[in-house]
Amino acid sequence: MADKLLLINASIANRAVFKITFKGRRDIQAANDAGEAMRFADRIPPDLIALDIGDDQGAGIVHGMIRHFRNAPSTRNTPIVLLASTAQEPIAIRGLALGAVDFISKPLSPLVLAARVQRHLDLKQERDTLAHHSGIDEVSGVASLSHFDAHADREWRRALRHHTKVSVAVIDIDNFRAYNEQHGYIAGDEVLRQLAGALADEIRRPSDLLARYHGDQFVALLPDTDGTGASHVADRLLSRVRNLRLPYADNNGGHVTISIGLATLEPKSRDGLPEFLSLAADALSSAKQGGRNQLKTLP
Known part of the structure; x- marks a missing residue:
């Protein structure tokens, strides 16, 4: 299958260079x-994003798109390459600090491109191959979603x-999208x-597993654990994060908090x-709708 490239705001000439190359x-x-690009990326995640900095584009639009793609789960690890003329290099250099991986000078050379x-x-x-085989999420350092899926399936069958x-x-x-928008993806990753390190410290049994789930979510699998035992674990997780007191002025209480949804079943x-x-x-x-920073349980 061919690699998917998402080309954004490209001039007619640069579209032609990409097509020929x-x-x-x-x-x-x-x-x-930007709007069309975000819809495309959410529907079919690209393997590489090429963002053409146009003469009529302000730095805010370019940098806003970079922040969006760095924060969105579907494109978080997608390389972003900027296409910039000499006059646009200051915008491109700032873009590198925000998470773009490279910029290519215009006019484009097909060989260089x-x-x-x-x-x-x-x-x-x-990177994708390494993450898949290691079973570790490269940002948080806990188990990856693919590792969780395999482990959960085994424990469910057992x-x-x-x-x-x-x-x-x-x-x-809680409110992590706003945190990323305000502080940037580098601070968000930290x-x-x-949080991953603190949560992992409270997931203590060898059979238990903490994993990065989706974007700003984690998931903890607790085999051989009834509702009461699971509630004790969840309460420890809430307390541990509250005691971290990671600053977040716009969140309720002025610190980073989490919400937890808990379920317990005997597989049938x-x-x-x-x-x-x-x-x-x-x-x-239900926990989010109830005001966040709390635990809710089903069934």
């Missing part, structure tokens, strides 16, 4: 503005055989790392795991 070897999706794009696609593939209960907690960082069928996780997600929604 990658004809038949890359799947190119062209977006005319092909080499630089290939290099960043190769690096992304290496509980089904032995008629034991399983609990799961879905943990969401919060993720600190092999294919019941997705519904089980949905129960915890529903409990999390």
Whole structure:
């Protein structure tokens, strides 16, 4: 399958260079503005984003798009390459500090474009392969979603055989999207790392697993744990994060907080795991609607 390139705000000339350079070897999706680009990326995550800095584009628009793509779960690890003329280099350099990986000078050279794009696609593939095989989320340092899925499936089937209960907690960082928008993705990643370390300290048994779930969410699987035991664990998680007192002036209380949705079941069928996780997600929604910084349990 061809790598997918998302080309944003490109001039007619630069679209032509991309088409000629990658004809038949890359799947190119062209977006005319930030809104269209974000919709494309959310629907089909690209392997590389190329953002053409136009003469009529202010730094705020360019840097806002970079922040969005760095924060969005679907594009968090997608390399962003900027296309910049000499006059636009200050915007591009600031873009590198915000998370872009490279900028290519305009007018575009097909040979340079092909080499630089290939290099960043190769690096992304290496990172993706390493993360997949290691089972570790590269930002937070806890288990990855793929590792969680495999572990949860094994534990679910084991509980089904032995008629034991399983609990799961879905943990969401309150108002984290706003935190990233205000403080930037670098600060956001640091919060993720600190929270992950603190939460992992409270997930103590070898059979338990904490993983990065989706964006600003973690998930904790607790095999052989009834509702009472799981509630004790969840209360420890809430207290640990409150005691961290990570500053967040715009959040209630002035510090980073979490909400937790908890579910406990004895498995009755092999294919019941997705519904089980949905129960915890529903409990999390109830915790958020109830004011955040709290635990809700289903059923």
